[in-house]
Amino acid sequence: MKSLKGQIALVAGGTRGAGRGIAMELGAAGATVYITGRTTRHEISEYGRPETIEETAELVNQLGGQGIAVQVDHLIHEEVQTLIERIEKEHGRLDILVNDIWGGEYLVDGNTRVWEHSLKKGLRMLRLAIDTHLITNHYALPLLIKNEGGLVIEMTDGTKEYNSENYRFPMFYDLAKSSVIRIAEGLAHELKQHNCTAVSLTPGWMRSEIMLDHYGVKEENWRDATEEEPHFVISETPRYVGRAVAALAGDHEVSRWNGQSLSSGKLAQVYGFTDIDGSQPDCWRYVVEVQDAGKPANATGYR
Template identity: 75%
Template sequence: MKPLNGKVALVAGATRGAGRGIAVELGAAGATVYVTGRTTRTQRSEYNRPETIEETTELVNHAGGQGIAVQVDHLDPDQVQALIARIENEQGRLDILVNDVWGGEHLMQWNVPVWEHSLERGFRLLRLAIDTHIITSHFALPLLTRNKNGLVIEITDGTAEYNDKNYRVSLFYDLAKTSVIRMARSLAHELSPYHCTAVAVTPGWMRSEIMLDHFGVTEETWRDATASEPHFVISETPRFVGRAVAALAGDPEAARWNGRSVSSGELAQIYGFYDLDGSQPDCWRYLVEVQDAGKPANASGYR
């Protein structure tokens, strides 16, 4: 059963992390997935990391979909316009747009007030996190809205409810992640006349390649990281948010989520999917009820 057979998806920013997990799960559901990013096997982005869009494409193919890698800098309107023209020429349609471009880990300054924060790094972070999404939507949505039931997913960090109540890292990071949530709400309004849907989706504490490297662990040994950060026990793989997006894309009543801000954990309870280890981590409820409440790390009842 492949509910997304015949569907065409664009995952903007699928080199690693959530984007890779989403691309793979859309492929597993049968979609043709355009995988974009800046890092290829012959050229690296400013991240200077080894993951490539070709690797992601191979994972999509292995999962049962059709992956198509296209090197794109989503800050360059000409490159994005050419990408959409290629999708239109090759597929004639676009059903799912996932705006996952981020690229800000190396720019973040944790808990640094704006008057001490690097303006250069802060503004670069905002451009990578916000402008990329706007540019991609500008060129992609005329194609997506040609057919009813198109879906736009804005990937962020945190739900609207959580972010409204909490300071997130820095003024720049806070702006970036809350802006993406608001972007989904605005797009929901603009897409409604075309019977298309926009949703903001957040993973929980995700075991991305960068996060695993930060703790010096692998996916197989990730629990070793709880020795230094006990609350990492609530973490999830990038495939979990991938399954959340695939569930939304396969839901004929996805319009019920239009303009909403939802998490992978929340959607898992609704759609009944699980992470690779068979668990359903509910990170954002855990953060409020356990970590932020100052309680000892214990994921019982949250996985």
């Protein structure tokens, strides 16, 4: 990976999962990383999860970067505005913005129809997935465009190609994840004149803290989960998509991706990085060619 020393990054929603993996890899490349989220060592969000933004900042520091934890609810305009003012005061620039705010896993009511799904949960999901990204962009982009070469990464689930061909139950979830892809496309048009780049990016089947807990495994024995879900064999760590972000941030020709929908597996083939175990999972090709095709789980040739 190319050095990102001197680069200032904001990982909005970096408490756990992809956000944590991204913050870690940006730190490993030498960047200064602001990590936002709602859960701190003194206050827990509605998630009720144990991971904190301070832990993420410490992991960034251990890898050679500078991690700065800031408690922010990205639905509260004033908190986001104050965050950006702080970044500008302390560094005068913002080079990398990663919008990984989500917070909707526990709001999804399975494969329910729109009239069956909790309306309260569904609308909350959309606010967390879409409003947060728009609010953050509104306040952060004036700082990012002060310098040419800025990069915005909108994190989602699924590529544009996959989501356009497959309905992602329930409707609220489908709208949440597809809308983020459209946000990135819109930003690409608006940022182009400032020589900045915007893309959407998806991990594959990610071994987040929540997913590992779901299967009752740890990272060390994650393969035990394949006994319950054989296709989990294609899964990847959050640091894999983190390395995808670091690769994009270190690419002097990153504008070639402007407006595109990207995946960790696709970028690994282009930039040559691997997951922490040395493999290169290509999840979305696997999902189409093996999982959705009804074939037995077998990751040979896909990682």
